[in-house]
Amino acid sequence: VILTLVNFFTSPTFAGRIVYSLSILLLIPMNQIRRDRAAHAAEKKKLGLIVYSLLTIQLSFGWVLIILGYYPQGRQFFLGAIDAFVLALILSVTVFTFIDYLRILTFFVNKRSKSFQIDHEIIEKKLKRIVISLAVIFFLISYLKNLNLFDEITDWLVNWVNESRQLGDSVYTYKSILLFVGYAFAAMYIANLINQAIETEDYKKQFKKRTALGSVK
Numbered sequence: 001v002i003l004t005l006v007n008f009f010t011s012p013t014f015a016g017r018i019v020y021s022l023s024i025l026l027l028i029p030m031n032q033i034r035r036d037r038a039a040h041a042a043e044k045k046k047l048g049l050i051v052y053s054l055l056t057i058q059l060s061f062g063w064v065l066i067i068l069g070y071y072p073q074g075r076q077f078f079l080g081a082i083d084a085f086v087l088a089l090i091l092s093v094t095v096f097t098f099i100d101y102l103r104i105l106t107f108f109v110n111k112r113s114k115s116f117q118i119d120h121e122i123i124e125k126k127l128k129r130i131v132i133s134l135a136v137i138f139f140l141i142s143y144l145k146n147l148n149l150f151d152e153i154t155d156w157l158v159n160w161v162n163e164s165r166q167l168g169d170s171v172y173t174y175k176s177i178l179l180f181v182g183y184a185f186a187a188m189y190i191a192n193l194i195n196q197a198i199e200t201e202d203y204k205k206q207f208k209k210r211t212a213l214g215s216v217k
Contacts (some may be wrong), residue, residue: 007204009043010014017071018021018216020063020066020074020075020078021063023078024059024060026059026082027056030085030200031052033089034049034052035180036046037089039094040068047132048088051084051088053086056081056087058080058084059075059077059078059082061074061077062075062076063078064075064082065077066078080147084139084142084143084146087143088139091138091139092135095128095131095132095135098131099127100119100142102123102124102127102165103120103124106123116198117198118198119196123193126193127193129162145183161173161174161175
């Protein structure tokens with residue numbers, strides 16, 4: 001909050017330099033938060049460590065720029081790292097909240113339904129990957145926007161996937177290939193999820209063992 005208030009002053013002040021010089025101490029509570037989260041998170045510890053290490057480097061680099069006198073540039077790097085760290089915490093809480101809500105929802109559905117049952121462990125395992133992937137994508141977009149790199153990267157990426165290429169007599173783009181692979185993967189993933197997670201009573205009596213791909217023996 002103090003850093004945000006100081007940021008309202010467009011020109012560097014002595015008080016602002018003091019505040020930003022002392023703000024390197026924020027690494028202490030940031031590291032404690034990371035350790036506490038890693039202690040309670042059963043998965044994705046490496047992902048959290050990568051994000052924390054990246055933001056620590058950015059925050060330290062911004063602090064060095066401020067100390068050396070490059071106040072506007074250092075302040076931008078510093079505040080960008082703090083904002084990204086807070087966003088990472090919010091997304092982390094959002095993912096676990098969604099998983100908890102999904103677990104509660106499947107519990108009530110199974111309790112009320114007599115014709116079929118939903119395997120909440122499979123639902124949780126499959127959908128957690130999707131939710132975490134979406135959270136990572138959202139974080140990367142926000143992070144690149146903070147660094148003013150999002151427009152340059154997206155422009156290059158759009159031109160690259162839309163560029164026409166020729167293979168023999170056929171003309172194609174990477175966009176068409178990515179869309180085809182994406183639609184095919186999504187269709188198989190959803191079908192596999194439904195096939196594995198939902199079982200009727202007659203289905204369970206008829207088949208005893210289910211393979212990893214959703215087929216039965």
